[in-house]
Amino acid sequence: MARSSAPLRRLGFLTMGLFDPEEPAAGHEATLQLIELGERLGFDSAWLRHRHLQFGISSPVAVLAAATQRTKRIALGTAVTPLGAENPFRLAEDLGTVDVLSGGRLLPGFSTGEPMRFDAFKHAIYPSTLDQEDLGYDRVLRLRSFIRGDVVSDSAGREGQEDYSSRVEPHADGLAERLWYGAGSLRSAGWAGEHSFNLLTSSVIAAEDGTTDFAANQAAQVRRFRELHPAGERARVSQGLVVIPTDSATASQRARYHEYVESRRHRVGVAHGPRRMLFAEDLVGSSAEIAERLHEHAGFQEVDEVAFALPFTLEPDDYTQLLTDIAGALGPALGWRPAADGESRPA
Incomplete structure (x- = not known):
């Protein structure tokens, strides 16, 4: 069902957190300050990418733990954590801890299968057990089971002066319903729908409907x-499309943004590799122009919440300008309203 006339209910942003x-x-620190800015501007959520062997955030859960102590309202997500590089039991403990610290604001997002460029580090993670690891869907189901509080031990009780639990602790009530795939x-x-996850x-995405039209495939x-x-x-x-509003940008910023978009334009409209992957076109221009293009986008017509992705290689002042324009102009043009001071919206 097309939803192009429905107002945008939730607005978030996604950053790689370069350093x-x-x-x-x-x-x-710049990433933490960006999350704080997002909360002040009324964004509903801030999401971190997960990168390995790069100069981008490799431990988003740790960074979000810090963000819980510097924010009060904004939801905090990962988009996405590749579970092929994670121990589900230990990750469940970390996620439960951060969700408790946040007061129930965590939005963990995952992927399964081999992480990006897995050949570069798979033996560092699994030096002798790689062929025994299941990197498929069962891995995320196991993680959700741990987060949900299913029994993992039959030795709960008191031993000496210490108490032991039968489930992963700390248990964060409601977190299992806030998992994204x-x-x-x-x-x-x-698969994500059949198993009741939220969808990122x-x-x-992959081209599968006989066309290289990104929006049609996404819809x-x-x-x-x-x-x-x-x-x-x-x-x-x-x-999670890349949007670059230029309403308050300086002339030099606009030139740099357009150069960034042009450097990536060759990827658009072509299916890449054996999996026939499609790249969305980056949307640059005034908020009014971007809003018009989004309303015509078949994928956007199917949703009422977004986490717009920020370009990779910009400066802190650029990200400040982009977030300010997204919250102040683009979001309202899509029917969204910023959260007021003290307002609590469900994560």
Whole structure:
């Protein structure tokens, strides 16, 4: 069902959190300040990408733990954490801890299968057990079981002066219902719906409906997800396109933004690799122009919440300008309103 006339209910942003390898603390601090800015501007959520062997955030859960102590309202997510590089038991403990610290604001997003560039580090993680690891869907189901509080030990009770639990602790009530799956194909979108996850659909998906039209493919995946989800049309989907509003940008910023978009334009409209992956076009221009293009986008017409992705390689002042324009102009043009001071919206 097309939703192009429905107002945008939730607005978030996604960042990679780049840092200088010679001074990593400054980059991590800049990301925390960006999340604080997002809360002041009324954004509903802030999401962190997860990168390995790069100069971008490799431990989003740790960064979000810090963010819980510097924010009060904004929801905090990962988009996405590749579970092939994680121990589900230990990750469940970390996620429960951060959700408790946040007061129930965590939105963990995951993917399964081999992480990006897995060959570069798989033996560092699994030096002798890689062939025994299941990197598929069962891994995320096991993680959800731990988060949900299912029994993992039959030795609960008191031993000496210490008490032991039968479930992963700390247990964060409600967190299991706030898990997101990052799907990029009809099959994975359908699996996420059938298993009652929320859906993250990004700017990179597979071409499967006989066309290289990104929006048409994305819309088909969202519809498949909702067809199989028990909640049907009420099932939550968040879209993550790259948007670059220029309303308050300086001339030099606009030139740099357009150069960035042009450097990536060759990827658009072409199916890449054996999996036939499609890249969405980056949307740059005034908020009014971007809003018009989004209303015409078949994928956007299927959603009422977004986590717009910020470009990778900009400066802190650029991100401040982009977030300010997204919250102050683009969001309202899409029917969204910023959260007021003290207002609490469900994560």
